[in-house]
Amino acid sequence: MSDPILSARGIGKRFGPVQALDRVDFEVRAGEVLALVGDNGAGKSTLVKSISGIYSVDSGEFSFEGRPVKIAGPASATELGIATVYQDLALCDNLDVVANLFLGQEELRGGAASLARFLDEIDMEQRSHELLEQLSVTIPSVRSEVGTLSGGQRQQVAVARSLLGEPKIVMLDEPTAALGVVQTKQVLDLIRRLRERNLGVVVISHNLVDVFAVADRIFVLRLGRRSGVFEASETTEEQVVGAITGATADTAEQERQL
Amino acid sequence: MRVGTPDVAAPEDAGAEIASPRDMLRRFVQGDLASLRVILAIALIWIIFDLQNDRFLSATNLTNLFLQITAVGLISVGVVMALLIGEIDLSVGAVSGLAAAVMAVLNVKQGWDPALAIAAGVATGAAIGLLQGLLFTRFRIPSFVVTLAGLLTWQGALLLVLGQTGTVNLSNSGVTDLANTFYGPAVGWIFAAVAITAFALVTLGGHRRRVAAGVTTEPLPLLLVRIAVVAVVAIVSIAVLNSDRGLPLALLILLAFVIGFQVLATRTVFGRHLFAVGGNAEAARRAGIGVDRIRVIAFTLCSSMAAVGGILAASRLLAVNQSSGGSNLLLEAIAGPVIAGTSLFGGRGSVWSALLGAVVIGSIANGMNLLALESSVKYMITGGVLLAAVIVDAVARSRRQAEGRV
Numbered sequence: 001m002s003d004p005i006l007s008a009r010g011i012g013k014r015f016g017p018v019q020a021l022d023r024v025d026f027e028v029r030a031g032e033v034l035a036l037v038g039d040n041g042a043g044k045s046t047l048v049k050s051i052s053g054i055y056s057v058d059s060g061e062f063s064f065e066g067r068p069v070k071i072a073g074p075a076s077a078t079e080l081g082i083a084t085v086y087q088d089l090a091l092c093d094n095l096d097v098v099a100n101l102f103l104g105q106e107e108l109r110g111g112a113a114s115l116a117r118f119l120d121e122i123d124m125e126q127r128s129h130e131l132l133e134q135l136s137v138t139i140p141s142v143r144s145e146v147g148t149l150s151g152g153q154r155q156q157v158a159v160a161r162s163l164l165g166e167p168k169i170v171m172l173d174e175p176t177a178a179l180g181v182v183q184t185k186q187v188l189d190l191i192r193r194l195r196e197r198n199l200g201v202v203v204i205s206h207n208l209v210d211v212f213a214v215a216d217r218i219f220v221l222r223l224g225r226r227s228g229v230f231e232a233s234e235t236t237e238e239q240v241v242g243a244i245t246g247a248t249a250d251t252a253e254q255e256r257q258l
Numbered sequence: 259m260r261v262g263t264p265d266v267a268a269p270e271d272a273g274a275e276i277a278s279p280r281d282m283l284r285r286f287v288q289g290d291l292a293s294l295r296v297i298l299a300i301a302l303i304w305i306i307f308d309l310q311n312d313r314f315l316s317a318t319n320l321t322n323l324f325l326q327i328t329a330v331g332l333i334s335v336g337v338v339m340a341l342l343i344g345e346i347d348l349s350v351g352a353v354s355g356l357a358a359a360v361m362a363v364l365n366v367k368q369g370w371d372p373a374l375a376i377a378a379g380v381a382t383g384a385a386i387g388l389l390q391g392l393l394f395t396r397f398r399i400p401s402f403v404v405t406l407a408g409l410l411t412w413q414g415a416l417l418l419v420l421g422q423t424g425t426v427n428l429s430n431s432g433v434t435d436l437a438n439t440f441y442g443p444a445v446g447w448i449f450a451a452v453a454i455t456a457f458a459l460v461t462l463g464g465h466r467r468r469v470a471a472g473v474t475t476e477p478l479p480l481l482l483v484r485i486a487v488v489a490v491v492a493i494v495s496i497a498v499l500n501s502d503r504g505l506p507l508a509l510l511i512l513l514a515f516v517i518g519f520q521v522l523a524t525r526t527v528f529g530r531h532l533f534a535v536g537g538n539a540e541a542a543r544r545a546g547i548g549v550d551r552i553r554v555i556a557f558t559l560c561s562s563m564a565a566v567g568g569i570l571a572a573s574r575l576l577a578v579n580q581s582s583g584g585s586n587l588l589l590e591a592i593a594g595p596v597i598a599g600t601s602l603f604g605g606r607g608s609v610w611s612a613l614l615g616a617v618v619i620g621s622i623a624n625g626m627n628l629l630a631l632e633s634s635v636k637y638m639i640t641g642g643v644l645l646a647a648v649i650v651d652a653v654a655r656s657r658r659q660a661e662g663r664v
Contacts, residue, residue: 088540089541090538090540090541090544090545091538091541092533092534092537092538092541092542092605093537093538094533094536094537094538094605094606095530095533095534095537099530099533099534103530103534103541103542103545103547104542104545104546104547105545105546106527106530108527116526117526117527117528118525118526118527119525119526119527119530121473122467122468122471122473125471125473125474126471126472126473129473141474142474143474
C-alpha cells in the first residue's frame, strides 16, 4: 500500500453551535478510490470543502506528500494539486466542450496575435481530443455545445476539465446522482480510469451500490465524526450501513476517537 | 464481487468521440440558418415594400437606407456586448446624444481640432460606460436600473452641454465628412475585390490549418457557398451604390466596427469570457475569470460604441440638438440585435446581428416613410415587429430548455 498523498489529522470545524467535523482523521493514497459516505448532515461536504480550501478549519493539520501544508483557500488547494468537481458541475451550457475544458485557462496563439490574446483553437481542440481519448469519454463531438449533452456526458466533461491542471487528488461530489444506469456506468468507468492514472480519487456518494462497485476503501462519517473505515473487498453493505446509522458502529474506531 | 450497475456497454462507447459528419453538418447549418432566417426576412420586407412602391429598391433609396442605419448599427454593436453578458443598457441613446454634444461643442464653440473633439466624445462615452459598469458590479444593482438612471442623467447632461442655444450646427469638414463622403466606382470595386479576397483567404486558410492539424472543420462545400454568398452580396452592393452616389465612408466605418467586434467576440480570450459570463456567471467565476472585470469592460465598450454612433448621427444631421439620441433610437438599437438573433438572456448571439437587425428595422422605417404611412401606424408596426422578435427569442430559449439545453 502506497503512502498517503494527503493526510489530515484531527480536523475540526464548527458552525455556531454545530460541530460539523469533530477531530476527523482522513487520508487518501495515490491510485485508490476512497468513497466518503454518511447520512445527511454527517459532514461529508464540510470535509470536502475543508480540503478544497472553501472552508478554513478550526483545528487539525494537513500534510501533502509527507510535507505539512496549510490550505489557505481554493487557490492554494489547486496549487497543491487538489481538484474538486461539485455537484452542479459549473459548466457553461452555451459553450462547446473545448471551450468548457479550457475555460479560464485558454491557450493563446503565438506571435503578434498573442498581444490581443487570440485563442489557439486548434491546439485546444487537439489537447481536448487527447485528454478525452485517454479517459475514453464518450461524447458526440468536442465541438458539441455542453448544453446538448446528457447528464453523464456533462459529468465526464467536468471531471476531464479538473484534470487539465494535472492534479494529484480529484474529489467528486455525488457524481452519479440523478444519472441513469448507462450513464452511471460511464461515470464509474471514468473513476476507475482516474485510479489507473494513479490519482487519489475521493467520491462522495449516497448510493452504496455505486460505492461498492468502484471504491477501494469506504470512509464513513457520522455526526461529524469518523465512524469507520473499511476495505471495500472485505466488507458487507450491512456493516457500512451500520456505521452510517450508528447501529453497529465500528467500536474500536469510536473508542479511539473518544 | 459486487457490481454497481448491470454490465451493459453503452451504444456510444464504440464511436469514441469522433464527430459524425452528419452531426457536424447539422450544427453548422443551424448556425448559418440563424443569419439566413434574418436575410430571408430582409428579402421579404424589401419585396413587400417594393411591390407597394417601386422606388424602394432604387439605388438612391438603398443608399439612403444604408446611411440611415449606420448610427443605430454602430450603437447596436455596443449593445451586443451588453446583451452577450445577459445585461441591458438603456442609456445608449442618451449617451450617443451627450457624446455628440461634447464633440460638437468642443469642435464648434471651443475650436478644437475635429479629431481631438471626436476622441473627446468617444472618451466621454467610455467614461460613462466605466462608471455605469462599476455601479452595476459594486452595488449589485440590476443593470436596467443603473442605465435607466443613466438615461435620465445623460439626457440632462446633454441639455447642460448644449447650453442656451439648444442646437449646435456642424460645419467643420473633419466632422461632417464622416457621414457625407462617397468614394467613386474604382474605389468601390477595389474595396469589393479586397474584401472578397481577404474573406476567402481567411476562410480557406483556417480550413487548411484545421485539416492539417486533424481537428474538426466545417465541410469545404459549405465554406465555398459562404464565400460565394459574401462575394455576391459585395458585388451587388457596390454595383447598386456606384449607380447612385458611390460607396459611403459611413458604411465602411460600420463594417469595420462590426468585423472588429466580431473578431473580438469570437477569436479572443476576452470574447470567450464574455460568452462564459453570459452563459453561466457562477461557472465563469469558479473557472477563475474576473467576472466583474468582464462586465465593466462590456459596459465600457457598449457606451463607447453608443458615442461613436452618436457622432456619426450628428455628422449626418450636420447638427446636435436637444433631441439628439432621443426618440426611437434606443429601442431600435436594442431591438435590432434581438430581432437578428442575439438573446436577451445572455450568452448567445453575434455582432453581425447588430448590422442585420439594423437593416431589418431600417428597412421597415424607410419603407413606411416611403409609403407615407401615418405616425400612428408606424409606431404600432414597429412595436409589433419588436414584440415578435422577442417572442421568437423566448420561444427558442424555452425550446432549448425543453431539450435540456439552457
